[in-house]
Amino acid sequence: MEYRANEGRYDAMPYIRAGKSGLQLPRISLGIWHNFGHVDRYETARETLRTAFDLGITHVDAANNYGPPPGSAEENLGKALREDFAGYRDELIISTKAGYRMGPGPYGDGGSRKYLISSLDASLKRLGLDYVDIFYHHRPDPDTPLEETMAALDYAVRSGRALYVGISNYGPEDTRRAAQILRGLGTPCVIHQPRYNMLDRHIEEGLLGVLEEEGIGCIVFSPLAQGILTDRYLREIPEDSRAARESSPFLCAESLTPDVMDKVRALKTVASDRGQSMTQLALSWILRDPRITSVLVGASRPEQLRDSVAALEAGPLRRDEIQAIEEILAR
Numbered sequence: 001m002e003y004r005a006n007e008g009r010y011d012a013m014p015y016i017r018a019g020k021s022g023l024q025l026p027r028i029s030l031g032i033w034h035n036f037g038h039v040d041r042y043e044t045a046r047e048t049l050r051t052a053f054d055l056g057i058t059h060v061d062a063a064n065n066y067g068p069p070p071g072s073a074e075e076n077l078g079k080a081l082r083e084d085f086a087g088y089r090d091e092l093i094i095s096t097k098a099g100y101r102m103g104p105g106p107y108g109d110g111g112s113r114k115y116l117i118s119s120l121d122a123s124l125k126r127l128g129l130d131y132v133d134i135f136y137h138h139r140p141d142p143d144t145p146l147e148e149t150m151a152a153l154d155y156a157v158r159s160g161r162a163l164y165v166g167i168s169n170y171g172p173e174d175t176r177r178a179a180q181i182l183r184g185l186g187t188p189c190v191i192h193q194p195r196y197n198m199l200d201r202h203i204e205e206g207l208l209g210v211l212e213e214e215g216i217g218c219i220v221f222s223p224l225a226q227g228i229l230t231d232r233y234l235r236e237i238p239e240d241s242r243a244a245r246e247s248s249p250f251l252c253a254e255s256l257t258p259d260v261m262d263k264v265r266a267l268k269t270v271a272s273d274r275g276q277s278m279t280q281l282a283l284s285w286i287l288r289d290p291r292i293t294s295v296l297v298g299a300s301r302p303e304q305l306r307d308s309v310a311a312l313e314a315g316p317l318r319r320d321e322i323q324a325i326e327e328i329l330a331r
Contacts, residue, residue, distance in 0.1 A: 003084040006054035013056025014312065018217025018293045021190045023133075023164060025093065027287060028309055029059035031221060031296035036076050037067035044301060046080050051302035053088070055309045061193075061219075061296055062127075063097040063138060064119050070102055074126035082128055092133075096123045097168060097193075099138025111141030111149035120161050135162035136193060139169040146174065150181040157187045166217075168193035172206035179214040189216050191293065196220035198229055198267070198285055198329060199260065208291050217293035220286060224297075228256065229282040234265060259331075266328045270321060279304075280311035285325060288317050 015024040030052045036045045049060070066073035074096065085092060098119035101109040108115065120135055135156050137149055153165040165187060167178055179189045192211055194203045200222070211218050224230055233256055264278065271281035286295050299305040317325075 003050055005088060009054050009056045011056075012312070013309070015058075016217075016293050018164075018191045018219075019211070020215030021164070021188070021217065023093075023190055023217075025059050025191075025217070025219065025294040026057050027294055027312060028057060028283070029061055029093075029219060029294045029296050030057050030305070031061045031298050032073045032077060033063070033066050033221070034298050035300040036073040037069065038072040038076070039068055040076075040300075042076055042079070045076055046084065048299050048302050048305060049077075049080050050084060051305050052299075053085070053092075055305065057305075057309070058091055059093040059095070059294065061095045061221075062123075063100075063136075064102050064123050065100050071122075071126055074123055078126050078128040089129075094127065094129065094132050095134035095136065095166075096120070096127070096132050097136035097138040098123070099136075099141065099168070111137055111144040111146075111152075113148055113152040113155070116149065116152040117155065117161075120156055124161065131160055132162050134164045134166055134191065136166045136168045136191075140171070140174050146177055147181055150178055151185065154182065154185040154187040164190040166191035166193060169195070172210045175207060175216070176210050176214065179210075179216060189214070191217040191219055193219050193221060193296070195222045196286060196292075197223050197225045198282060198325070199225045199263075208289070212291050218291055219294040219296060220292060221296045223286050223295050224279060224282055228260065229264065229267070229278060231268070231278045233261065234268060234278075263328055263331060266331075267325065270324055270328070274314055274317075274321065276311065276314050277307060279307055280314065283308060283311040284314060284317055285322075287311075288322060 014027045016027060017024050060077065062074050062077055064071065098116050099111060102119060135153065137153060141149060156162040157165060166189060167175065170178060170192065175192060182189045194207060196203050267281060268278050271278050274281065283295055286292055297308045
């Protein structure tokens with residue numbers, strides 16, 4: 001059946017400018033780190049993308065190594081773009097990244113100009129696009145001069161392969177240096193993508209201040225701490241969950257310590273008092289900070305995406321609610 005987007009898709013979703021740029025992003029964006037690879041059911045991923053756009057989520061975030069296998073998330077996204085979104089390309093923000101291991105030998109990893117440009121070309125081919133809206137360097141590379149890496153990002157824009165550039169997983173000082181180099185080249189750093197959630201607040205110790213000073217937007221990943229900050233593990237570890245799979249490199253049963261789960265159960269009480277799920281409270285907490293442009297959420301089915309977007313309906317956290325959360329997290 002031919003896809004036709006919801007005509008009211010822009011009615012409820014707020015959009016915020018990324019730093020001092022003109023680029024506006026939805027407060028909630030869709031990340032395809034998991035659930036969009038060849039090991040997953042394509043029709044479910046396709047329906048999730050349709051649901052996202054109908055809800056006003058115009059930004060889809062990918063990377064060259066997303067899958068599994070690596071590259072397959074971009075391939076599936078490209079297929080959906082051709083089948084459903086060819087007429088909506090100007091309404092979409094598509095981002096991708098390079099920086100982690102993608103191929104054998106010395107040219108498939110890191111931050112060299114050789115790797116970044118060849119990886120971007122491969123991503124464009126998998127996506128079936130002439131350009132991406134945002135191209136990130138995925139992580140710092142201590143073995144490549146930062147000037148070379150930033151010059152490659154600048155070239156990606158000047159060659160028409162990307163409209164904007166960003167960085168991910170950079171610390172405060174490297175972020176400042178990267179921003180200064182890019183500004184000198186005439187291609188400003190528009191956005192930074194770090195990890196951030198109630199259980200991992202490292203970006204509050206310097207990075208958010210640098211982003212504010214440099215006029216750089218911030219879009220965070222892992223807002224639910226790989227599922228810990230949801231209702232799923234409050235009582236036990238489900239057999240079909242990520243934490244129950246010994247092969248999962250991102251979340252294991254050992255992460256669900258009594259101390260962590262006691263905090264999550266207490267946070268659940270705050271969420272219930274607000275009429276929210278635990279997921280929704282975790283997202284509302286992140287968006288309390290005006291320096292956060294958008295939050296990346298993953299979804300294995302459309303219903304999860306609807307639940308995440310519903311976090312925006314409860315309104316911002318009150319001061320007493322923020323204080324209650326701080327007391328729980330400080331235990």
